[in-house]
Structures are given as structure tokens and as C-alpha cells.
Amino acid sequence: MKFIATLFLLILGVLNSIFGQSSEVKYLIDMSITIMKNNAVNRNKVDWTKIQKDALAQAVNKQNAYQIGPIYRMLFKSLNDFHGAFFCWDSTYKWYRQEQEQSDSIKNEWKKGVFIRTDVLEDNIGYLRVPYMSGYNRDELDKKAQQLNDSLCVLFDQKVTGIIVDLRLNGGGTMYPMMLGLEQLLGNGIIGSFETDNPQNWVIKNNSFFLDTNLLASIVPKCKMKQSDMPVVVLIGQGTGSSGEFLAMAFKKRKNTLFLGTATAGYVTTTKGFKINDAVTLLLSTGYGRDRGGEIYYHALSPDIFSKAPDSFNDIRNDEKVQAAAKWLKAKG
Numbered sequence: 001m002k003f004i005a006t007l008f009l010l011i012l013g014v015l016n017s018i019f020g021q022s023s024e025v026k027y028l029i030d031m032s033i034t035i036m037k038n039n040a041v042n043r044n045k046v047d048w049t050k051i052q053k054d055a056l057a058q059a060v061n062k063q064n065a066y067q068i069g070p071i072y073r074m075l076f077k078s079l080n081d082f083h084g085a086f087f088c089w090d091s092t093y094k095w096y097r098q099e100q101e102q103s104d105s106i107k108n109e110w111k112k113g114v115f116i117r118t119d120v121l122e123d124n125i126g127y128l129r130v131p132y133m134s135g136y137n138r139d140e141l142d143k144k145a146q147q148l149n150d151s152l153c154v155l156f157d158q159k160v161t162g163i164i165v166d167l168r169l170n171g172g173g174t175m176y177p178m179m180l181g182l183e184q185l186l187g188n189g190i191i192g193s194f195e196t197d198n199p200q201n202w203v204i205k206n207n208s209f210f211l212d213t214n215l216l217a218s219i220v221p222k223c224k225m226k227q228s229d230m231p232v233v234v235l236i237g238q239g240t241g242s243s244g245e246f247l248a249m250a251f252k253k254r255k256n257t258l259f260l261g262t263a264t265a266g267y268v269t270t271t272k273g274f275k276i277n278d279a280v281t282l283l284l285s286t287g288y289g290r291d292r293g294g295e296i297y298y299h300a301l302s303p304d305i306f307s308k309a310p311d312s313f314n315d316i317r318n319d320e321k322v323q324a325a326a327k328w329l330k331a332k333g
Helices: 002-019 022-038 048-058 066-080 103-110 139-156 175-181 243-251 320-332
Strands: 085-088 092-093 117-121 124-130 162-167 189-195 200-205 210-212 214-218 232-236 259-260 269-275 280-291
Touching: 022 048, 022 066, 022 269, 022 280, 048 066, 066 092, 085 139, 117 139, 124 139, 124 320, 139 175, 139 214, 162 320, 175 200, 175 210, 175 214, 189 243, 214 243, 232 243, 232 320, 243 259, 243 280, 259 320
Parallel strands: 124 162, 162 232, 232 259
Antiparallel strands: 085 092, 085 280, 117 124, 189 200, 189 280, 200 210, 210 214, 269 280
């Protein structure tokens, strides 16, 4: 009997290789679809019976995870999830929606690398460029949050009366060091949240950032802001994406705050990773961001004042959007 069972399994394996997908491939697809059914933000907007049938049909003769990247692109497209990804060893598979072409000025700055930049313009208007931030460990992210906060304090020390927060080159990364670095402007308490099946609040208190009660970053501020509702203009555009958009969201419903520029990139979903095995991880959009006033953002953030003026990142004082922001801040002062 043992011999017959072994022979049956061998024959079944050969038949799978010839007429169907391998057991590994079927497991990955079935497990991924189960995870998507239970967690994807758009899970109730698709026909899962059809999706599973189509995925398994495309997997015929596929023998390993490397060969099924295109199937995952189909799955992500079905979910309208252009923020998710399928990671297999050293390969990444995504579905890319049709994107608006970035301006040459943005692409050139991204190539050079984006860094924190401060300036004090006429009429004591402060300028602060906040770049995308990422890191591999808590210590590294704490240092970046501290560096940003120190830069903000440099402006406060020069007695600025309003601040331009430039997020036009902030394409994402890790949001909490960016939020904590702007602690004095954003204030303490709940400044937003992730709206998922298990909502999580973005909280700043005791010079630290918490996701609900989970401590993620801490700083030691070197200054205080005398005016808690100091006027702020947030510059946004197509280069503002993902965590950069969540940072912008944290400024929504803040008093004396104006958004100027063009619509953001629209990567406003929060993502969560699901490890399937040692080689494969599924990154999935599982919810949206919400501002401190309770508004959920399902699409790109729009400015209060729309401006398609060209960006002059290397000549900030003559940048038309910066000039328009400074004019609004001057009137506020």
C-alpha cells in the first residue's frame, strides 16, 4: 500500500507539471487570494470567483514563484491596488497604473537626492523643505526626526512669523519621523489615523510619535514655538506621494494652514506586509488615511489655491509658488 501511495503521488506530480501548475504555485496563489479576500481595501468590489479562476488558468505550466509575477499584476489591477507589491526573493512585481508625467525639475531633483533645506525669506517668512525619509532601524529614524526638528528650530530661532513647508519632492518613505520632526507645527494629540478594519491613530505626545500606543520615534526638541497656531503654507504637487501625502494629511484641519500647488500623487492607501513563506511577501493596500478632523482621503489631496507655475527648486526665492505662499503668510502676519 505504501508503494502504491508513493507511486500515486509521483504520477500526480508529473501530471501537475504537464497539465497544471505546481503545488507551490497553487499554494501561493490560493494563499494570496485568501489574504486579499480578508484584508484588501477594495475586497468587496471584485468578483473573487472569477479572479481565482483566471489566476489559476494563467498559472498552468508555471512551476515556481518567479514565473507568476504577471499573475500578481492581474490580481493587483483587479483590486485597483497600485500601491501593493509581490516580493519574491530579489524580484518585485507591481501593477502600475497610468501615471501623470513628472516635470523635469522634479525628476532632476530626485536624481540628485533630496535633502532638508531651510531659508528665511523677506518679511521673516521661513522656508522648510521636507524630503522623503526612510531607515532600517529605530535609531536611524530617530536621528532623522531629530535632524528635521533641529532644522525647524533654526527657523524659530530667527523669529519667523510664518513657515512654508515644501512637500513637492516628498515621494514617501516612513511617515512618523517626518511628522515628529514637525512636532511644534502639528501639535500634540491625535493628528490623523489609518482607517482600516482596525483603525490606528497617529499620536504625538511627550516628544514622541505613537501609532496608537506603539512607540515608534522620539526626539529632544531644542526650541518651543511661541505661537501655537503659527500660519503655515504646505506646498504639494504630483511629487508628493504615499507617506508624503500622509504628512500633508496631518496638516489638514490645522488652524491657519493653506495648501498651495497641484494635486498629490494619490498613493493615499496604507499598506501592510503579509509573509507567505521564506521567499515570498505580499504587500497589500488595507486602508486609507484620515485627518485630525475625521475626513477620510480616498483620492489625491487637492490644494486650496491651485498653481501650475513652474518649480524652481534651485532658486527658491524666485520660485512662483514660494512667492505666492509668502504673500499669503505676510497677509496673515
